[in-house]
Amino acid sequence: xxxxxxxGTRPDCAVIAxxxxxxxxxxxxxxxxxxxxxxxxxxxxxxxxxxxxxxSGKSTLVNLIGCLDRPTQGELVIDxxxxxxxxxxxxxxxxxxxxxxxxxQFHLIPYLSxxxxxxxxxxxxSMTDAKEARSSLERVGLGHRAEHLPSELSGGEQQRVxxxxxxxNNPPILLADEPTGNLDAANQKIVADLxxxxxxxxxxxVMVTHDPEMAALAQRRIALSHGKVFCHPVNGPVVSLER
Amino acid sequence: xxxxxxxxILRRSLIHRRTRSFSALIALTVSAAVATALLTLYADLDxxxxxxxxxxxxxxxxxxxxxxxxxxxxxxxKIGLVTSPDARIAEFGYAVATTDRGTPVVxxxxxxxxxxxxxxxWQVDTWPSSxxxxxxxxxxxxxxxxxxxxxVQLDFAGHPLTLRxxxxxxxxxxxDSRIYLPLAAFSAWTGTQASVIExxxxxxxxEVEASITRxxxxxxxxxxxxxxxxxxxESRIVDKTHALMYGAVLLIALTVxxxxxxTLSASVLERRRDFALMKALGGTQSSLMAMFLFxxxxxxxxxxxxxxxxxSAAAWTIGKINFHTASWPRIGVLPLVLLLNxxxxxxxxxxxxxxxxxxxxxxxxxxx
Numbered sequence: 001x002x003x004x005x006x007x008g009t010r011p012d013c014a015v016i017a018x019x020x021x022x023x024x025x026x027x028x029x030x031x032x033x034x035x036x037x038x039x040x041x042x043x044x045x046x047x048x049x050x051x052x053x054x055x056s057g058k059s060t061l062v063n064l065i066g067c068l069d070r071p072t073q074g075e076l077v078i079d080x081x082x083x084x085x086x087x088x089x090x091x092x093x094x095x096x097x098x099x100x101x102x103x104x105q106f107h108l109i110p111y112l113s114x115x116x117x118x119x120x121x122x123x124x125x126s127m128t129d130a131k132e133a134r135s136s137l138e139r140v141g142l143g144h145r146a147e148h149l150p151s152e153l154s155g156g157e158q159q160r161v162x163x164x165x166x167x168x169n170n171p172p173i174l175l176a177d178e179p180t181g182n183l184d185a186a187n188q189k190i191v192a193d194l195x196x197x198x199x200x201x202x203x204x205x206v207m208v209t210h211d212p213e214m215a216a217l218a219q220r221r222i223a224l225s226h227g228k229v230f231c232h233p234v235n236g237p238v239v240s241l242e243r
Numbered sequence: 244x245x246x247x248x249x250x251x252i253l254r255r256s257l258i259h260r261r262t263r264s265f266s267a268l269i270a271l272t273v274s275a276a277v278a279t280a281l282l283t284l285y286a287d288l289d290x291x292x293x294x295x296x297x298x299x300x301x302x303x304x305x306x307x308x309x310x311x312x313x314x315x316x317x318x319x320x321k322i323g324l325v326t327s328p329d330a331r332i333a334e335f336g337y338a339v340a341t342t343d344r345g346t347p348v349v350x351x352x353x354x355x356x357x358x359x360x361x362x363x364x365w366q367v368d369t370w371p372s373s374x375x376x377x378x379x380x381x382x383x384x385x386x387x388x389x390x391x392x393x394x395v396q397l398d399f400a401g402h403p404l405t406l407r408x409x410x411x412x413x414x415x416x417x418x419d420s421r422i423y424l425p426l427a428a429f430s431a432w433t434g435t436q437a438s439v440i441e442x443x444x445x446x447x448x449x450e451v452e453a454s455i456t457r458x459x460x461x462x463x464x465x466x467x468x469x470x471x472x473x474x475x476x477e478s479r480i481v482d483k484t485h486a487l488m489y490g491a492v493l494l495i496a497l498t499v500x501x502x503x504x505x506t507l508s509a510s511v512l513e514r515r516r517d518f519a520l521m522k523a524l525g526g527t528q529s530s531l532m533a534m535f536l537f538x539x540x541x542x543x544x545x546x547x548x549x550x551x552x553x554x555s556a557a558a559w560t561i562g563k564i565n566f567h568t569a570s571w572p573r574i575g576v577l578p579l580v581l582l583l584n585x586x587x588x589x590x591x592x593x594x595x596x597x598x599x600x601x602x603x604x605x606x607x608x609x610x611x
Binding site: 063066068088089092093095096097099101103105107109110111112116119120121122123124125127128129130165169177 | 246247252255256258259516517519520521522523524525526527528529530604608
């Protein structure tokens with residue numbers, strides 16, 4: 001397996017390590033292999049962009065790294081723990097502890113205020129604490145908008161609430177799925193600056209994106225095509241790890 | 244804002260999706276109302292049908308072995324002792340007299356008050372008073388045999404009698420050819436006593452059979468017979484109506500349950516992204532199921548409260564219109580209605596959640 005792990009990262013200090021991970025689904029026409037023998041690792045504090053066309057397996061990879069699903073084959077290690085053999089309940093607990101999600105469509109609950117939306121992540125993690133949630137909103141510059149409903153916030157503000165919600169439980173990994181896909185240029189810059197700041201303070205960021213500008217912010221790009229993984233440094237040549 | 248609880252999330256969710264919540268509540272109210280109404284009517288069916296059957300008249304007839312001597316004088320008292328207090332009893336004495344036109348006619352002596360209660364289905368324009376002794380009730384056909392309906396001239400074995408014709412009777416049966424007069428006047432005129440007692444025993448076939456057994460024991464030598472067609476017909480109709488009602492309850496409950504299931508399931512499925520989000524935030528399968536289930540159960544309880552009131556009102560109205568007596572609310576049906584609604588709500592909440600579990604949260608959150 002050594003040779004399948006991406007150059008430039010060391011599996012022993014990886015916060016995320018995929019070793020021959022395959023995910024198959026039963027379809028009408030037979031078994032569909034959404035992810036095929038994927039192997040790479042991401043070290044703590046690294047910012048990685050995952051790119052690829054629709055149907056390339058990005059959602060499956062997000063599901064797996066986000067602990068929303070388990071591999072059919074192979075091993076997925078997150079923060080030193082293999083998730084492959086976890087029960088669904090253990091996986092739920094592990095996800096709440098380790099992963100902070102940032103979504104393209106924000107996915108704020110429309111009837112809860114910005115503050116309550118942040119507290120929702122606390123609710124499913126442990127106990128709600130309004131003071132902590134407020135300081136998380138202040139961290140993204142939205143302390144003054146805490147009591148507003150999502151419908152009263154701009155797209156950029158909603159995405160910042162989503163980031164505050166992802167940060168509230170201090171997860172070691174931030175999983176951002178097209179974080180600027182629904183934003184205009186001005187808000188895209190605000191969110192990019194926020195992610196840059198979070199990376200600077202040591203957060204590991206795994207970001208799925210179609211946007212070359214956003215991908216360029218990452219230290220490394222992992223490209224997906226037809227369920228297969230290709231890894232390379234942002235400005236370097238694409239290297240297939242599958243052979 | 245000090246905290247966020249499941250109850251506050253649910254309350255806000257229900258208010259925010261008020262149209263969907265309201266339609267789910269309406270569906271559950273309808274299911275509870277239909278179940279309440281049908282179960283209330285079902286529970287009342289026996290008594291209502293038996294009450295209806297009472298209007299068809301006697302279901303047991305006691306006859307003297309010797310028509311000429313009539314029944315012993317204490318027969319009525321003995322019957323009263325072995326039948327229930329709400330049994331309806333009327334005595335009859337029969338003779339054949341001749342009208343002033345020379346036509347033979349059956350005359351029957353009876354108690355007008357008693358036959359009015361016993362045969363409430365008879366169509367009578369004016370009932371004679373039970374205290375008057377010289378009055379007559381003329382069957383529709385018998386009225387044609389006399390010269391003057393208001394002054395009825397009769398003759399029995401050379402004994403003339405004049406009666407005031409008070410009212411006319413129409414049944415479509417033998418009664419139309421008879422002339423009824425008070426039993427006391429009949430006995431004084433013909434010299435014979437009552438020879439037949441007609442009894443209307445309340446209840447179903449088994450109660451009637453039991454009463455007949457008691458009557459035969461109390462009245463040895465008398466002929467005690469059921470009006471077989473009526474008793475068997477009543478039993479058959481009650482059984483068939485029971486089966487029909489039971490089938491209707493099941494069919495309607497099933498139809499309503501499917502409709503409610505569809506409405507509630509749609510409500511849960513349309514929040515698949517909320518489900519995926521909560522899952523991504525660390526919500527466990529059981530905690531999410533509990534949340535959706537709790538919401539459905541709140542709606543189910545609301546539906547039971549409103550449905551019980553509406554269903555009881557519907558049963559009351561249906562009873563009043565069809566049976567002329569209201570069906571009062573029965574608290575005994577409430578546990579069944581509650582159980583039905585809770586089962587529907589539980590299935591409606593848990594089945595879609597099982598479907599959601601098989602979907603990819605990441606794909607749902609991307610809107611795929």
